[in-house]
Amino acid sequence: MTIKEFILLTLKGLGMGAANVVPGVSGGTVAFITGIYQRLVGAINNCDVNALRMLFTARFKDLWRYIDGNFLLAVMAGVVIATFSLAKLMLVLLEGYAVQTWAFFFGLIVASSVLILRDIKGWKPGDAIFIAVGVALGVGVCLLSPVESPDGLWYIFICGAAAVCAMILPGLSGSFVLLVMGKYAYVMEAVSGVLRLDGHSILVLGVFALGGVCGLLAFAKLLHALLARWNRQTIVLLAGFVLGSLVKVWPWHGANDMPVLPSTYSALHIDPVLGVEAPAHIVAALLCAVAGAVLVLGLEWLGRRLGSSD
Numbered sequence: 001m002t003i004k005e006f007i008l009l010t011l012k013g014l015g016m017g018a019a020n021v022v023p024g025v026s027g028g029t030v031a032f033i034t035g036i037y038q039r040l041v042g043a044i045n046n047c048d049v050n051a052l053r054m055l056f057t058a059r060f061k062d063l064w065r066y067i068d069g070n071f072l073l074a075v076m077a078g079v080v081i082a083t084f085s086l087a088k089l090m091l092v093l094l095e096g097y098a099v100q101t102w103a104f105f106f107g108l109i110v111a112s113s114v115l116i117l118r119d120i121k122g123w124k125p126g127d128a129i130f131i132a133v134g135v136a137l138g139v140g141v142c143l144l145s146p147v148e149s150p151d152g153l154w155y156i157f158i159c160g161a162a163a164v165c166a167m168i169l170p171g172l173s174g175s176f177v178l179l180v181m182g183k184y185a186y187v188m189e190a191v192s193g194v195l196r197l198d199g200h201s202i203l204v205l206g207v208f209a210l211g212g213v214c215g216l217l218a219f220a221k222l223l224h225a226l227l228a229r230w231n232r233q234t235i236v237l238l239a240g241f242v243l244g245s246l247v248k249v250w251p252w253h254g255a256n257d258m259p260v261l262p263s264t265y266s267a268l269h270i271d272p273v274l275g276v277e278a279p280a281h282i283v284a285a286l287l288c289a290v291a292g293a294v295l296v297l298g299l300e301w302l303g304r305r306l307g308s309s310d
Contacts, residue, residue, distance in 0.1 A: 001070040009071060012036055013078020019105075020167050020174050021083055021090045021188070028168045029242055031075075033112040033296060038227055040075060041168065043068040045224035047217055087191040099265075103251040103285035107292030109242060115300055116239045120232075127236045134240015142248035143258070151186070153207045159183045160208035161215025168216070168223070251285045 012034045016027035031037040046067045054063035063069070093101045120127070159181050167174035178184040187208060193201025226234045252265035260268065262280035269278035 001074075006070065006074045009036065009074035010078040013075040014082045015078070016075070016167075017079035017082025018086050019108075020079070021087050027079070027174065028166075028238075029109060029112050029245070031168065032238065032242070033115045033300060035300075036071075036075065037168075039068065039071060041220055041224050041227060043072050044168070044216060044220035048221075084191060084195060087188050091185075091188055099251045099281045100284050100288045102249050104288040104292040106246065106249045106251060107289030107294075108296050109246055109249060109292075110289070111293035111296035113239070113242050113246075115296070116235075116242060120236060120239065127232075130233050130236040131240040131243070134237040134242075135244040136240075138241040138244015139247050140244075142245055153203075156183070156187075156204055156207045157211035159187070160211025163187075163208075164212030165215045165219040168220070251289075252280065 012030065015030040015034065019030050020027035028037065031040050051063055051067055054060075054066060090101075159178060162181065163174035163177045165174075166177045175184055178187055187204070190201040190204040190208070194205050223234075247259060250259040252260050252262050254260040254264060254268045262282050262285075266277040266280045270276070
């Protein structure tokens, strides 16, 4: 692997990590539209018994090739850097600039959907069924309401398994799963606490990571099998998930987090001090949506350009 390829993969990992810390945005979607999704699933799937055998017999070079080590290192480096650097920022943006932030990711996912659908050749009647099911599942999951949850480490382990599995599934956000399970803010605070070397935060994040590793290895095998046996159907279904996830990232939400028109949003959000309707930020939202779309299209163009130059 060349340095250029390593840097590009790290940038894609940064995109995945940035997406994963935002409820409603899937790191799997970023992997999907940047062309590394199936390779990522295959590399994770290879972290199996054979890999352990190579590890315990000190066949480190064979192990590194078997798990596509350079690829995983580059992508995971980007994911980790983005997660720790952006966790606090995302909380601030969603608190103070919610409409603009959601609009940015709305544009990102719209552009992602266009690229995914463009790459599906020779549409068949059966494809429409799979994409419709995917859209329905995506919408249904995105409209789930968050629940109250315990703080026990056993529950953090389960949250880690569920969230990390969702992270590699296009259209389903790991952070959104945490939101539904009632642990989004709790885990984001733990991520910030680790940087302060807070003992409790390190414990929470360690248990969360352990759950994530266990869940990911099991889920990757299932996903790898589906992609190997029913590749087209799985891709079309995942494309439907991506489209369905647009419900969650619509910039303007009302009661129970339901999507509403900008005018309705303003009417529902009255400034408690001034007693006037909150601005819908339509122009800013449009600009942010365009920026998100340009980012995705730019990454896709860069990937094709570098790929064609090799």
